Amino acid sequence: METREKGVQIVRPGRAVRNVAAMRLQPDRQRTIAGLSASREASELEKPEGVAQDQMRANLESLRKIGIDPYPHRFERSHRSSEVVDDFDRLEGSEVTVAGRMMAMRGHGKAGFADLVDVEGKIQLYVRRDEVGDEQFAVWELLNVGDIVGARGEAFRTRSGEVSVKVKELTLLSKALLPLPEKWHGLKDKELRYRRRYLDLISNEETRDVFRSRSRIVHIMREFLVGRGFLEAETPILQPIYGGAFARAFETHHHSLDLKLYLRIADELYLKRLIVGGFERVFEIGKDFRNEGMDRTHSPEFTQLELYQAYADYNVMMETTESLFELLARELHGGTKFTWQGQEIDVKAPWKRVRVMDAVAEVVGEEALKSKEALVAAAQAAGLDLGDSQGGELPGFGGLVEKILDELVEPNLIEPTFLIDYPLEISPLAKQTADDPDIVERFEIFIAGIELGNSFTELNDPDEQVRRLGAQVEKRAGGDEEAHGMDDDFIMALRHGMPPTGGLGIGVDRVVMLLTDSPGIRDVILFPAMRPERSE
């Protein structure tokens, strides 16, 4: 046990147990440990010396012993690191106060350096014993990488040119008790990056950039719509009847109402009620929940932008989509071109518009569209599993078309493309085209083979809507959990008259993926859904 300045005794784990002089420190140490848990006490003391996290805790105890509060309440800083660096010409020689996490420490005898990282930058601290005094230098020597500190001192440039703060006063703001991931390689393990996103954010600059971009994207979407006169709305997430998409819902229960409720799978039916209510242009950015499989583009909870515009149709929605994507690309990439996973993308308008039936005809032949039987034969010839092989029923014509789109068309839509005019059968909320009652005015957005959005000219004929939902209810009775239910209140709203309206839904997470060159949806969701770690 060594004695430091002012008779400070330093606690070392393990080693202290064997040291007679150190035994005096044990009561303090045990009190702290007992506060954690009874069982912890034994294991903590039995641990061999030298484990980094034990040493960090020992350093905490040593700091307390010399009267340092390791977790003080607040700290006034005068500058962020980036401000000192960017404004150095003006600030050189003047006093600044900065704060942040120490991401590296380089001891140098009776001096030392540290990299102090704050929200969007880094500045070097230079601590000299003859500047801060013996007492504070003793504190400095008990600090570890990962600790959060504040420092007041003069802005200067070192011999090698690094903008630094020559510290006059050093303040511990939060003692870290666990070591950070490796400083050079960062946190690599994907599971840990998702489960302990805070460590991912501390150690990986690219991760911070992705979520900064995400924030900007959402902000740009909001400003874009507000600028066009849209009202931002918040509609129910807990819904007694879910609709607006094909998906299984999460169920929950309201105790005092004794009511089964569902987490919404879409915002659609409530936003349309607002169009009935006269708001004319509404949007919502919020979470939807779908109780289905997870993969690179599907998360059980995801963020959707939905917007509805009275007196517009799906053509207007296509133009709106093009404008929004052009704006986003310009803001994030400085132009309309960017790459996603090695693929060149250019979102410059106008985008390709391809009719669904034309796209299907192109992959299975014109003849195959003459009858359902011909389409089945063509699909099977193309090697598609139509689901009947395991004793299931063959899908209807619309379902077949959808299957062919999924398997043979959509993956090849790399350049931005609107797939337009869908079969009515698979689009219960969209209005028919003027010239074909089996086709609706609907489009989906594809970029890089990923479906980014869905839009239609909204069905506003209440009687037709009742017939469409009636067909859905039948499917549901037949065991299709993803079919719509009848929403009487929504129908009643339509009976009061909804103006002709265009609607558009955009998967925000997928847009973020695309614009940040992220390979999967989990990479753009801060805390993606994970199975809990097994605790033993």
Added chain:
RNA sequence: GGGCCGUUAGCUCAGUCGGUAGAGCACCUGCCUUUUAAGCAGGGAGUCGCUGGUUCGAGCCCAGCACGGCCUACCA
């Protein structure tokens, strides 16, 4: 649901033929007052994911399980 791969120190990773655990970072000690992946010298640190099995002996071979990744299928 199926296939393949992964799981070793807090982190990033080695680990040969089955022979009793390694490096770097981090942590500690000593030296070092302009370093910056600081340096030099020394030190400590492990439930080899879990449970069984085979074996004189298992990080390594076998089986099952858990978690994760990629692909695939299903669902729309």
